[in-house]
Amino acid sequence: MARVTMCLIVLALAVGWLQRPPAPAVVIGPQQTVTTINPKMGVHTRLTDEVEEWKIQRTLEMVREMGAPWVVEYFPWGYYEPQKGLYEWDHADTVVDHAVAQGLTVIGRIDFVPDWARPEGTTFRHLDEAHYADMGDFVYAFVSHFRGRVPYIIIWNEPNLSLEWGQRPVDPAAYTRLLRICYQRAKEADPAVQVVAAGLAPTTEPPGSEWGMDDLVYLQRMYEAGARGCFDALAIHAYGWTFAPDDPPAQDTVNFARAELTHGVMLRNGDGAAPCLITEGGWNDHPRWTRAVKPAQRIAYTIRAYEKVRQEWEWCQAAALWAFRFPWPQKTYQDYFAFVAVNFTPRPVYVGVQRYAQGLASEEGGAP
Amino acid sequence: MSRWRGRGGLLLASVLVIAGALAWSGRQGWLAGAQDAAWARVQREGVLRVAMDASYPPFDIEEGGTFRGYDVDLAQEIGRRLGVEVTFINVGYDGLYDVLQAGRCDAVISALPYDPQRTNIASFTGGYFDAGQVIVAPAGGDGLQGPEDLAGRRVAVEMGSQAHQEALALRDRGQVALEIVTARSSDEALDMVHAGAADAAIADAISARLALHSRPGLAIHGAPLTDESFVIAVSRGNPQLFAVVKGALDQLRGEGWLEQLAERWL
Numbered sequence: 001m002a003r004v005t006m007c008l009i010v011l012a013l014a015v016g017w018l019q020r021p022p023a024p025a026v027v028i029g030p031q032q033t034v035t036t037i038n039p040k041m042g043v044h045t046r047l048t049d050e051v052e053e054w055k056i057q058r059t060l061e062m063v064r065e066m067g068a069p070w071v072v073e074y075f076p077w078g079y080y081e082p083q084k085g086l087y088e089w090d091h092a093d094t095v096v097d098h099a100v101a102q103g104l105t106v107i108g109r110i111d112f113v114p115d116w117a118r119p120e121g122t123t124f125r126h127l128d129e130a131h132y133a134d135m136g137d138f139v140y141a142f143v144s145h146f147r148g149r150v151p152y153i154i155i156w157n158e159p160n161l162s163l164e165w166g167q168r169p170v171d172p173a174a175y176t177r178l179l180r181i182c183y184q185r186a187k188e189a190d191p192a193v194q195v196v197a198a199g200l201a202p203t204t205e206p207p208g209s210e211w212g213m214d215d216l217v218y219l220q221r222m223y224e225a226g227a228r229g230c231f232d233a234l235a236i237h238a239y240g241w242t243f244a245p246d247d248p249p250a251q252d253t254v255n256f257a258r259a260e261l262t263h264g265v266m267l268r269n270g271d272g273a274a275p276c277l278i279t280e281g282g283w284n285d286h287p288r289w290t291r292a293v294k295p296a297q298r299i300a301y302t303i304r305a306y307e308k309v310r311q312e313w314e315w316c317q318a319a320a321l322w323a324f325r326f327p328w329p330q331k332t333y334q335d336y337f338a339f340v341a342v343n344f345t346p347r348p349v350y351v352g353v354q355r356y357a358q359g360l361a362s363e364e365g366g367a368p
Numbered sequence: 369m370s371r372w373r374g375r376g377g378l379l380l381a382s383v384l385v386i387a388g389a390l391a392w393s394g395r396q397g398w399l400a401g402a403q404d405a406a407w408a409r410v411q412r413e414g415v416l417r418v419a420m421d422a423s424y425p426p427f428d429i430e431e432g433g434t435f436r437g438y439d440v441d442l443a444q445e446i447g448r449r450l451g452v453e454v455t456f457i458n459v460g461y462d463g464l465y466d467v468l469q470a471g472r473c474d475a476v477i478s479a480l481p482y483d484p485q486r487t488n489i490a491s492f493t494g495g496y497f498d499a500g501q502v503i504v505a506p507a508g509g510d511g512l513q514g515p516e517d518l519a520g521r522r523v524a525v526e527m528g529s530q531a532h533q534e535a536l537a538l539r540d541r542g543q544v545a546l547e548i549v550t551a552r553s554s555d556e557a558l559d560m561v562h563a564g565a566a567d568a569a570i571a572d573a574i575s576a577r578l579a580l581h582s583r584p585g586l587a588i589h590g591a592p593l594t595d596e597s598f599v600i601a602v603s604r605g606n607p608q609l610f611a612v613v614k615g616a617l618d619q620l621r622g623e624g625w626l627e628q629l630a631e632r633w634l
Contacts, residue, residue, distance in 0.1 A: 123466050167472065287553060288426075288574065289423060290429075295553050335530070343533050345527070345528045345532060347527060348552050
């Protein structure tokens with residue numbers, strides 16, 4: 001009898017072993033830390049539409065290996081709340097868990113209006129005021145779910161462009177009202193989360209332009225609409241185009257140092273204690289695009305920009321440059337913003353920045 | 369064989385009839401009740417609004433409010449054949465599909481690659497210029513006609529570029545035993561071939577064609593390795609406008625006009 005019982009137990013164990021859930025193809029792995037001489041270095045990843053988990057993991061490993069402790073990632077509201085109150089976090093969890101395991105600090109950008117929250121025929125950047133509370137609800141759910149894992153959230157993207165405001169005239173006061181609602185809901189979910197006001201598109205659009213509003217004017221209008229106290233930090237988009245990072249800023253010029261003018265608006269409005277985060281920016285090395293520079297220039301400019309933020313811009317917490325890697329070839333000049341090719345081949349700028357982060361003299365002459 | 373030819377002829381005839389009907393419906397306003405609003409407006413106002421990111425020479429250039437380039441000439445020729453004027457809207461690349469969707473332009477002509485993710489909002493014509501990767505080597509090429517002939521040769525590519533990825537794919541998956549030499553730009557890769565430091569280079573067709581002007585003795589060998597065709601996008605909600613734009617483009621292709629245009633700008 002005992003032998004029969006023993007046989008049954010062994011059989012049950014064998015069946016159980018055979019029917020166990022398959023081991024995950026990708027495991028998160030042990031906790032990593034970023035080694036770098038510049039703790040402000042970051043990149044904007046593009047993992048929203050990356051399907052395969054190993055590619056998500058490899059992307060974030062390469063960010064760590066480059067020496068960048070910060071990542072900005074896009075979390076489209078419409079992807080994660082397909083119906084009002086129905087949240088699907090699986091993909092976002094995958095991205096965030098891998099990022100955290102690589103020792104990266106995640107800044108989450110939230111926008112992309114779901115179909116159910118906007119009129120038919122509008123773009124996903126169209127949000128009527130009647131639905132601001134819905135976005136507030138999503139922010140509450142997002143911050144609750146990612147408490148302790150995503151410490152910064154950006155509310156919207158470049159609202160000073162008509163394109164990013166649903167092809168409508170831009171409205172700093174309306175955006176401020178949206179920001180206020182999202183700030184309140186985020187803090188209800190987690191008082192420690194840092195709410196970041198949207199990075200504005202650096203532009204010198206003239207007054208009355210149908211396409212957008214000068215970013216410095218827009219930020220001033222936000223303050224006039226009561227934005228102070230509605231955000232903990234301000235995102236800045238600091239593109240250099242064809243200018244060096246040390247070129248001086250000017251109201252009528254879009255260059256990297258325009259960020260200083262943005263910070264100046266904050267100071268004039270008594271908000272100098274709020275930090276800034278560069279959440280997009282950098283240079284492009286396409287061979288023909290009119291806003292691109294040569295690959296060697298790009299390396300030197302990028303390294304100098306990271307160094308400038310570290311040494312000279314104490315008001316700037318991080319500089320996350322656009323864009324680490326695209327999930328598939330864009331087949332346009334956009335590909336030449338990438339640090340890493342689609343197939344994970346490092347581009348020259350990646351190699352140069354990695355050497356800089358390791359404290360090795362760059363062959364391009366960048367710091368140190 | 370003759371039976372097969374007969375079926376082919378029938379198919380061709382069908383295609384021509386359908387194409388003709390589409391074109392005729394667009395031109396004549398046939399089934400006026402079903403005419404799309406964009407085509408009606410273009411006819412009424414006599415203006416075709418084209419969006420482009422005019423920062424991409426030699427295709428899309430804007431200087432002092434004046435637009436020029438390959439795409440500008442193409443748009444104006446299409447407009448001429450439709451009997452309308454063309455106006456241009458300069459929009460950042462990220463915003464091209466948005467202005468199309470919002471009805472702020474009628475068509476996007478902007479060195480735009482076909483994007484299967486956008487077929488829910490846009491209809492795409494066939495390609496009018498293939499910017500895919502090509503092989504550049506000394507003219508004559510020592511028997512170099514296609515990618516398999518790169519075996520045993522030193523091939524220069526820009527590090528991390530599409531050309532680099534194509535070379536890696538040929539070597540690792542295509543079993544072509546080529547030696548890859550990386551450069552920091554496509555120009556540098558082409559210079560290596562010109563200087564004899566590499567046997568061939570892979571580069572996008574635009575870089576390659578432009579490079580040939582300043583690097584005598586080099587030539588493009590064989591067909592493009594990849595298809596990176598530029599297309600025209602029209603809103604999916606405007607089927608008649610799409611039909612007439614596509615019809616005009618097909619006509620230009622059939623006449624060899626696109627080749628002449630490429631010669632003019634590249």
